[in-house]
Amino acid sequence: MTRESWATRFGFILAAVGSAVGLGNIWRFPWMTAQNGGSAFLVMYLAIILVVGVPGLLAEFVIGRRAKLNPVGALSSLSGSRGWGWFGLFNVLTSLVLLSFYTVVGGWILRYLVASLSGGYFASPGSFFSAISFGWGAAGYGVLFLLATAAIVLAGVRRGIELGTKLMMPAIVVLLVALALWAAGQPNAGAGLSFFLTFDPGYLRAHFVSVLVAAAGQALFTLSLGVGTMITYASYLDEDRSLPSDGATIAVLNTLVGVLAGFVVFPLLFSQGIDPGTGGPGALFVSVAGAFSAVAFGRVVAVAFFFVVTLAALSSSISMLEIPVAYLVDEHGLSRRRATLLPVAVLVVSGAATALDPSLFSLFADTMVNLMLTVGLLGFLLFAGWVLGPDALAEYVLGADGVGRATGPAWLWAVRTLLPLFLLGTLVVALLALAGVTAPLVVSVLP
Numbered sequence: 241m242t243r244e245s246w247a248t249r250f251g252f253i254l255a256a257v258g259s260a261v262g263l264g265n266i267w268r269f270p271w272m273t274a275q276n277g278g279s280a281f282l283v284m285y286l287a288i289i290l291v292v293g294v295p296g297l298l299a300e301f302v303i304g305r306r307a308k309l310n311p312v313g314a315l316s317s318l319s320g321s322r323g324w325g326w327f328g329l330f331n332v333l334t335s336l337v338l339l340s341f342y343t344v345v346g347g348w349i350l351r352y353l354v355a356s357l358s359g360g361y362f363a364s365p366g367s368f369f370s371a372i373s374f375g376w377g378a379a380g381y382g383v384l385f386l387l388a389t390a391a392i393v394l395a396g397v398r399r400g401i402e403l404g405t406k407l408m409m410p411a412i413v414v415l416l417v418a419l420a421l422w423a424a425g426q427p428n429a430g431a432g433l434s435f436f437l438t439f440d441p442g443y444l445r446a447h448f449v450s451v452l453v454a455a456a457g458q459a460l461f462t463l464s465l466g467v468g469t470m471i472t473y474a475s476y477l478d479e480d481r482s483l484p485s486d487g488a489t490i491a492v493l494n495t496l497v498g499v500l501a502g503f504v505v506f507p508l509l510f511s512q513g514i515d516p517g518t519g520g521p522g523a524l525f526v527s528v529a530g531a532f533s534a535v536a537f538g539r540v541v542a543v544a545f546f547f548v549v550t551l552a553a554l555s556s557s558i559s560m561l562e563i564p565v566a567y568l569v570d571e572h573g574l575s576r577r578r579a580t581l582l583p584v585a586v587l588v589v590s591g592a593a594t595a596l597d598p599s600l601f602s603l604f605a606d607t608m609v610n611l612m613l614t615v616g617l618l619g620f621l622l623f624a625g626w627v628l629g630p631d632a633l634a635e636y637v638l639g640a641d642g643v644g645r646a647t648g649p650a651w652l653w654a655v656r657t658l659l660p661l662f663l664l665g666t667l668v669v670a671l672l673a674l675a676g677v678t679a680p681l682v683v684s685v686l687p
């Protein structure tokens with residue numbers, strides 16, 4: 241049986257952008273930005289996307305296209321070592337951990353989409369969120385979201401993922417632009433935009449390390465790095481197209497959508513006099529949803545908004561599920577149908593457990609995700625840089641234009657040295673923070 245592949249280059253780019261654009265841009269990005277000094281975070285985040293995100297993305301692309309296999313098969317066959325295969329299994333596990341909480345949040349979004357039709361949460365957004373966020377209802381909606389994800393993946397790479405993202409991405413962009421224009425017309429919108437866009441170097445100086453760590457975590461999450469999604473997607477490339485320019489396009493589009501989401505969320509919060517720093521992970525659901533209740537045509541806007549978020553979340557969750565599916569198809573010869581149903585069965589249980597237990601949810605969504613993605617990308621960089629080495633460079637320049645080829649040597653150097661050191665640094669800070677050593681203390685031991 242021949243392995244599946246993308247029908248067009250555009251289809252691959254859209255699928256990868258679909259993976260990148262997700263809850264990370266709309267739910268996590270405004271929340272992280274608000275918690276880390278607004279524009280100070282934005283500036284740091286953009287810098288990390290450029291310096292770490294794009295080269296990291298290209299490392300995954302190089303591994304995937306070279307091997308034309310899932311992460312487990314790619315790492316073990318390219319290295320000839322079982323040890324790297326185990327690392328690939330760690331990636332598969334990461335995708336299951338991610339999906340366990342992502343489908344719960346996806347379920348919340350579905351619930352809000354339904355409730356927006358009737359304005360169900362308009363009277364008291366805060367108590368609505370606490371009533372629905374955990375429990376059997378949350379588990380049920382989470383399973384619904386999981387099944388929608390599975391239905392797309394089941395249909396295959398071309399007829400499921402590629403076709404699905406081709407329909408979803410334009411809808412997301414058009415609706416977000418419309419929502420941003422609408423939000424700009426709300427009273428006091430300017431204050432929201434200036435919170436988002438006015439750069440405050442003082443804040444950055446005072447909180448450098450914590451902003452850095454948060455921005456690095458967000459950059460990995462939003463570009464879908466460190467799980468093997470981008471390895472898997474690049475493994476379905478069958479022609480030699482330019483990886484550097486595709487990678488840059490994907491990063492730029494993802495960032496634009498993230499910033500566009502900020503243009504919707506911040507003016508809306510300020511127009512209702514809501515402090516963006518409050519709310520944490522519930523911000524989207526409590527403050528933003530609350531703002532809809534106060535504006536004209538709130539229901540229509542709310543439906544449009546949660547519809548966008550549903551599409552964005554789905555186009556990302558399919559890319560997470562494709563990791564175990566590709567693994568089971570490539571390595572164990574399962575049909576796509578069985579390879580989809582098996583992880584889905586596991587996820588019904590792990591997702592329900594996550595929906596029933598808030599502490600499990602935050603363990604997955606905060607701690608484990610940050611650590612697992614960082615370790616994952618660290619492994620991919622070391623693999624591309626040191627195990628593949630010159631082969632990685634050869635793959636990088638294959639099909640690239642002059643500009644792309646010129647960046648090759650600098651890329652390989654960064655992938656070997658600078659970027660692993662950077663990730664190791666953020667890993668140490670994150671582990672110290674877990675051990676109770678907080679960022680200010682870490683700062684004081686830095687030169």
Ligand code: PHE
Nearest residue numbers: 260262263264265461462464
């Ligand atoms: N990038 C996705 C988002 O922003 C999340 C994701 C992470 C998807 C890792 C796949 C792999 O929502």
